[in-house]
Amino acid sequence: MDKYEIFKKEVEKLIGINLNLYKERQMKRRITSLLTRNNFKDFDDYLIGLKNNKNLLNEFINYLTINVSEFYRNPNQWKILEEYILPNFINKWDNPPKVWSSACSTGEEPYSLVMLLSKFFDLKDINVLATDIDLEAINKAKIGIYNEKSLENLPEEFKIKYFTSLKNAYKIKDEIKQCVTFKKIDLLKDSFTKNVDLITCRNVMIYFTEDGKELLYKKFYNSLSDEGILFVGSTEQIILPNKYNFKPVKTFFYKKIRESN
Numbered sequence: 590m591d592k593y594e595i596f597k598k599e600v601e602k603l604i605g606i607n608l609n610l611y612k613e614r615q616m617k618r619r620i621t622s623l624l625t626r627n628n629f630k631d632f633d634d635y636l637i638g639l640k641n642n643k644n645l646l647n648e649f650i651n652y653l654t655i656n657v658s659e660f661y662r663n664p665n666q667w668k669i670l671e672e673y674i675l676p677n678f679i680n681k682w683d684n685p686p687k688v689w690s691s692a693c694s695t696g697e698e699p700y701s702l703v704m705l706l707s708k709f710f711d712l713k714d715i716n717v718l719a720t721d722i723d724l725e726a727i728n729k730a731k732i733g734i735y736n737e738k739s740l741e742n743l744p745e746e747f748k749i750k751y752f753t754s755l756k757n758a759y760k761i762k763d764e765i766k767q768c769v770t771f772k773k774i775d776l777l778k779d780s781f782t783k784n785v786d787l788i789t790c791r792n793v794m795i796y797f798t799e800d801g802k803e804l805l806y807k808k809f810y811n812s813l814s815d816e817g818i819l820f821v822g823s824t825e826q827i828i829l830p831n832k833y834n835f836k837p838v839k840t841f842f843y844k845k846i847r848e849s850n
Contacts, residue, residue: 593617596632603639604650606722610777610801616653623652651725658694660701660735660743662791663823667742669839671705674818678786681816685710686786689812691776692793693719696730696769697739700761702789703768704747712764718782720774727771733761776805781812788813791822806833813845 597608608616624635627645639646661667679686685706690699699719706715721727736758740748752759774781776793788809794802809819810833821827821841830836835843 592632596620596636599636600639604646605775605778606650606653607777610798610804611796612798615796619652620649623649647725650723658697659739659741660697660747662698662742664742666820666823666841667701667705669842670820671708673839674787674820674842675705675709678816678818679709682786682814685714687718687784687814688716688787689718689720689782689785689789691720691774691788691790691809693721693727693730693771694723695726695735696733696761696771697735698789698791699730699769699771700733700765701743703765704743704751712768715768717769718772718785719769720772720776722773722775724773727773730769731766731771733766734758735761776808777801781808783812784814785812785817786814787818787820789820791820791825794821794825803833806835810834810845815845815847817845819843819845 601607620632620635624632627635627638627648629635629638639649675686688702688706690702693699696719699717702717703712703715706717719727719730721730734755740752740759748759751762751765753762776790777797790805790809794805797805806827813819818838819835819842821843823841826841827833827835827837827843830843831846834846836846838844
């Protein structure tokens, strides 16, 4: 067994993440870059470092989970969500809908969802579940301080209404923060909440193998309410969605189809 195979097995024992479900060439390249940057000579050497240095381990997890996010990422898709998806499905869902941001990173996506939902519902009635595998990212999300670049695509009305301007940064207001419940979840291993009306899983699937994607599609299907919507990233269209009992309603938006008996 080569050193990378041993490394993958030991990483799963150490932090519970199964690297076999991530695209190997991409992940191996990322990890090699990280260990070289930290002056380790190979995977064996790096593994010893991860087991003995908590800061190094936290850096590894953060790098592994690829935390790149911004408010209203791919704004045209948010426009479709506002103008078509929500108006056409709200009457089929709970009032307000049960919403889950499944790979929330540092919080930009779930906070964007709350702000958009505030155009349809009172804030006091909105609660978005936000999950990620990276506790460090979740902790940053709970603090809710962002640089100006991350707000570039956010509608100006939200920026004015829901943020406090700091020196070179913006802090999201508590009235938005209190609408989000953060939780650590490994999408590939952990069980999912049920009867969710809208699930966002964006810019995550691209890192998984076909087996990993298939597992997630099935888990998301089982998590959604009848006719619930799965909202995916701009490079993550589902090939043959009917295979997983999904029907495209708009590009990047898929409706759950109930299985026939």
